Amino acid sequence: MKSIEIRETGGPSVLQLAERPCPELTGPDDILVKLAAAGVNPIDTKIRSNGPMLPAGFPAVLGCDGAGVVEAVGEAVTRFKPGDEVWFCYGGLGGPVGTYAEYIVLDNHLAQAKPRSIEMVEAAAAPLVLLxxxxxxxxxxxxxxxxxxxxxxxxxxxxxxxxxxxxxxxxxxxxxxxxxxxxxxxxxxxxxxxxxxxxxxxxxxxxxxxxxxxxxxxxxxxxxxxxxxxxxxxxxxxxxxxxxxxxxxxxxxxxxxxxxxxxxELMLTPMLRDVPRARVQQGEILRRCAKLIDRGDLRIHVSETFPLEQAAAAHALLEQGHVTGKLALTSA
Structure with missing residues (x-):
């Protein structure tokens, strides 16, 4: 699969297109998601500049926000089935798991059903800022x-x-x-x-x-x-x-x-410190936000999208400041 990874800190140019093996299910609660889009956030540019936040370190795939379609589920998964559309905030803080990629594996409890009324790009750009x-x-x-x-x-x-x-x-x-x-x-x-x-x-x-x-x-x-x-x-x-x-x-x-x-306020705490209770709470927040979106009380503004291969251009634009709303990468 295609992914964008960093092997050293630096400017946007350290974001490099790479080929990685497609991830596989490793536990009964896992789901494999084919990513349609990934949100681009300031935390991504900080990790690119300063280094990973988790011990897994380099090489690292950035991206915490994602939305896509479930392709496979573990034997214990009952919440989702192949073909379901999901959104989530997971990965991107160090090591090979992040949403700047075509596929990702995560525990199904970390994902929620995507709001029905918005496209994948808007859903992918939303979780981190909403949380x-x-x-x-x-x-x-x-x-x-x-x-x-x-x-x-x-x-x-x-x-x-x-x-x-x-x-x-x-x-x-x-x-x-x-x-x-x-x-x-x-x-x-x-x-x-x-x-x-x-x-x-x-x-x-x-x-x-x-x-x-x-x-x-x-x-x-x-x-x-x-x-x-x-x-x-x-x-x-x-x-x-x-x-x-x-x-x-x-x-x-x-x-x-x-x-x-x-x-x-740091919504990354559940990932950085492994706080299961907070992960559950964040899932509930996304579920409630989906309801607000689907009834028209909340919208996600994506001002510009870039193909996955142009992640460096997205980072450069974000670091210029004054972006209205969000930026997103598309991998489909």
Whole structure:
């Protein structure tokens, strides 16, 4: 089978097309999936640049997100049969298992039935960002109807689904964007108020929108500087969640005065630390997101697709920044 692998760290050019044996079922709970597409995520570019996150190391096939058709099932599998369409987040952190390939074998409990109403490309691009946004908003920040929520980078991969998940929960949403075009995109997803961070003061804009109260929940998907800037925009007793390391130079005096709950979100933990309970929970999240997608309350925006062989071009585009929504690779 064709796959894209890395044998050393570096720029996009280290992504090389390779031939590998097609994986085979090794356990009674396994399924063999012929991949139709794979999502491209920032974690992929970080592993390419910094090295695998798992001991399996090099050579490594990248890609955590995938969607495809079940081709074979282990003897204990009752959830799926050949021909079923599935989506999942699995692999891509080190060693030979990843979704930048034509086939993958995984435990059937890690996959879910693909949403019926979307194509394979959209399904493949969705799991990692959906799990990240859901865990951040629902599990970390305890999102409820009526909350005022600030989503940073609302036109990005995580941000554009976070807006929709917050809106579906009955929250009021504001977001940061970098252009009028991205503001229009975010408004169409359900954002009530957009802040152009290149032209407007974040705290001033948030306070104007909230009548001086600040937001109940803020979701940082950008990094330490934005995390720090967000603290004075929070309501007292609010929840501030970040998917990145907030950095060593962090003054939490104002956060403490506001009695903020600060949470860290990493949806990769179940793969990195082998936490079965969390894997089950993530499967339930994907199942619930599929329902939202199929009833029209959640959509996945893929701005551009690349053939598997052009993975390096996809990485180069992603690293330029400002991609709207997601990128995906197609292997069919």
């Amino acid at each position: 990240t946004a859901w865990e951040a908003l629902h599990d970390r920040a305890r999102l409820h109807e009526g909350h005022r929520v600030l989503i940073h980078a609302g036109a990005g991969g995580v941000g554009h689904v976070a807006i929709q998940l917050a809106k579906a929960a009955g929250a009021r949403v504001c977001t940061t964007v970098s252009s009028p075009e991205k503001a229009a995109f975010a408004h169409a997803l359900g954002a009530e108020y957009c802040i152009n961070y290149q032209e407007e003061d974040l705290v001033g804009a948030v306070m104007e929108w909230t009548g001086g109260q600040g937001v109940d929940i803020a979701f940082d998907t950008v990094g330490p500087a934005v995390f720090r800037q967000t603290i004075p925009a929070m309501a007292h007793y609010g929840d501030l969640v970040t998917i990145l390391d907030p950095g060593p130079e962090l003054d939490l005096k104002e956060a403490r005065m506001r009695n903020l709950r600060i949470s860290l």
